[in-house]
Amino acid sequence: MTSHYKIEAFWDQEAQVWVAESPDILGLVTEADNLDRLTNKLKQMIPELLAANHQMAIKNNKNIAFELII
Numbered sequence: 669m670t671s672h673y674k675i676e677a678f679w680d681q682e683a684q685v686w687v688a689e690s691p692d693i694l695g696l697v698t699e700a701d702n703l704d705r706l707t708n709k710l711k712q713m714i715p716e717l718l719a720a721n722h723q724m725a726i727k728n729n730k731n732i733a734f735e736l737i738i
Contacts, residue, residue, distance in 0.1 A: 673734040
């Protein structure tokens with residue numbers, strides 16, 4: 669079974685970076701200078717945070733999908 673998460677992203681004009689957050693994933697806040705880098709960071713961070721927060725076993729991290737909402 670695949671778990672789906674919605675990740676909210678916005679452009680921080682002052683810092684000149686994209687910022688991503690999700691209330692569904694405790695501790696998820698990250699930034700990158702473009703959307704491709706942001707997406708790549710999220711692919712790594714989401715499974716790590718879910719495992720650290722005991723929301724998902726590490727072995728199930730291939731069953732994660734997320735939608736970046738801009």
